[in-house]
Amino acid sequence: MSAVSHRTHRPPRLLRSARLRRVLRLAFVAFHLHAVCVLALPSPGAGMRRAAWKDPTVQHEFRTWARTLSSFGIDVEPPELEAFAWRAALAWVDLRRNLTTLARPYAEVVGARQPWRMFVAPHRYPSVLHLEVDEGTGFRPLYVARSRAYAWRGRLLDHDRMRAAIFRYAWPSYETNYHRFVRYLARKAARDVAEARRFRARYFKYRTLSPDEVLRGERLRGRFVRTYVVDLADLDRRPEGAP
């Protein structure tokens, strides 16, 4: 019995040579390091959308960089800088794709994708999700992100994964999934609020106050965008997940 268990713990015959094991180990480490290094090279990812570059936060970046370059004697207008950055980003994406050809399949299987785009830029024009319900007397708030007073399904919606989704749905390119998300919540609202007739989702988009503005006591100013109203009577006629 002990002989059998001893045999089961031995490496396969092919790997019994110490030299072969060392060579394989070296090959694995070299390839893993190659994969980690090339995949960790910066990538614009989902940011490579022309529409996303028109967001006020991104436009503010181009204005700041154009001003900075001008102070160094390089006169460039924000639109020119944007066009140059777009061409450079396309070329970089292409080069990166070639560099990562070998590493990508490996990373997919073992889970070493290296997507480290974290807090690339502060969002100067953030959005706050408002969910409201109409019981025949006008809309009243059910959930307002980060509000203690309106925290309907707060444990779910305030979870960091849903925060990520809600952050993304404020961008126009996510409209289809945003509508699916709202309709799912509308079904929940129909269950939770007996007299509910309509369900409304919208984002309050505003410019964050600078430190000086906060100290002067100024208030947030913004507007509601991406309003989507769901007639709860129509909900059952649409299948779940339809765009």
Added chain:
Amino acid sequence: MNGLRRLERALAVRESGESLALVRILAALALLWNVSSAFVSGVARMAWIDARFGGYMPLLPEPRVLALGGARPEVVTLLGLVSFVCGGLLLVGLRPRLAALVGGQTWIALSRLNPDTKGSYDALLVAILFLLAVARTDRALSPFARRGRVLRYPRLLMAVQLAAVYGSTALHKVSAAWTPAGGYSALYYILQQPSWHRFDMRWAAHVYPLTQVATAVVWWFELSFPLLVAVLVARNMGPAPVVRLGRMRMDLRTPWVVTGVAMHLCILAAMEVGPFSLIILSLYPSLYTPREVRTALARLARCRPRRWRRGRPATANGPPRDRP
């Protein structure tokens, strides 16, 4: 050829297993946190189940999930349960390689189903779990610990992974707000973002200069971290002159590690970004040799109240010294 032989030998170096075991324990806690919070909050039910079976949107065709019959409630629950069990096994150090491999694959399957709800920390967690599947982590800090020493190279790969995260995230920070051009204002404005903060952070305006200093420190910390790991790896594996050069009096790791731990504790306190801080901190023990980890754990043990102590610290007759 000599260089290759030397590299082969360097990769075959063994050490005791405390550093890797500590990474295992912290990563296990992160996995347990990740799984349980997704299921307890109801996120798994909403976001990881396909619209055909009650979720809110059609999900990506993840091959591992498709093989089990698609993102149905029972499949997602089973994957969550398997991940949780793997987290438990990793925590206690029972069959940790298998647990890390299975836990990593199940977490890849779950977290990739819905690209809108995934975070960078999912990718980091599965990258760590893969390295834990490569390493032997059951040689210390476990009631099931087996005798023997472990290969050192997985620990160095973990340190490289940490450097890749910090270096890459620093290079991604293209906003002027991270630089003098934007007045080092990034952290102040990030703290104002309602998506991530735990509570109203307008009070940060009163300490704006501090947030500017913190922005500069964070960016330079992240950008320079790969250099620290390069020195560390060279010190462990480089040619003799590099190794000698690396033996400086000052421990270069201390300022980086203190800054990193402080930064992640601040993130944990002020922002809701899930288990990100715990996941990334779980790689920090890989910067230290097993002997250093043993010493630190022994010091911690001495800090416990007297009535909690049982016998002498484990290091009293510990294994031989590792190469620094």
